[in-house]
Amino acid sequence: MKKIFLILTILTVFISCKNESKKEDTLTADSAEKTAKQSDGLTLLKGEFVYFDGAAVLQTHAEIYGVLITDKMLELNKMAEAYKKEPTDMVLIEIRGKITNQKDEKILWENKVEVVEILNVTQLKQEENIIKLSE
Numbered sequence: 001m002k003k004i005f006l007i008l009t010i011l012t013v014f015i016s017c018k019n020e021s022k023k024e025d026t027l028t029a030d031s032a033e034k035t036a037k038q039s040d041g042l043t044l045l046k047g048e049f050v051y052f053d054g055a056a057v058l059q060t061h062a063e064i065y066g067v068l069i070t071d072k073m074l075e076l077n078k079m080a081e082a083y084k085k086e087p088t089d090m091v092l093i094e095i096r097g098k099i100t101n102q103k104d105e106k107i108l109w110e111n112k113v114e115v116v117e118i119l120n121v122t123q124l125k126q127e128e129n130i131i132k133l134s135e
Contacts, residue, residue, distance in 0.1 A: 042116055043099050048090040048124060051077040055106075058093070058113060065099070066109030073115045083123040094120035 047060035049067070056067035056077070067073055080091040096117040104112060 041098065042096040043113075044094070044096055044119075045113060046094045047092070049076065049080060049093040050088060050090045051080070052088050057109070058095075059090075063111055064109060065111045065113040066104070066107035068104070068107065068112055068114045070114060072118065076115055076118050076121070079118065079121045083121065090124050092120075092122045092124050093118070
């Protein structure tokens with residue numbers, strides 16, 4: 001009798017769980033709950049940034065971007081200078097920008113980004129065993 005009661009209880013729990021509707025927390029492109037920042041067409045990018053000799057590069061965990069030279073990028077570089085020991089040092093940045101694949105005569109990277117908003121600039125963690133070659 002106890003076994004039958006236990007089996008019926010387990011069966012009831014499984015049947016009850018099946019009928020519950022699952023609510024998804026993902027936002028669609030036309031969702032009314034989407035904020036203005038999410039629907040402005042900009043992408044959040046976090047990675048290592050360097051600007052040297054007229055060329056700027058952003059390396060994320062998955063991609064490398066050529067950075068378009070704009071006033072906002074120059075402002076980003078000015079903020080990054082505070083964390084650099086040498087002109088070729090990279091800094092960690094967090095930006096929002098427009099990603100494009102348009103051809104550019106100066107930037108030869110396939111993916112390019114235009115900095116629109118600077119969120120954060122921090123120093124790159126120093127690694128212990130770095131060998132620098134000098135001239």
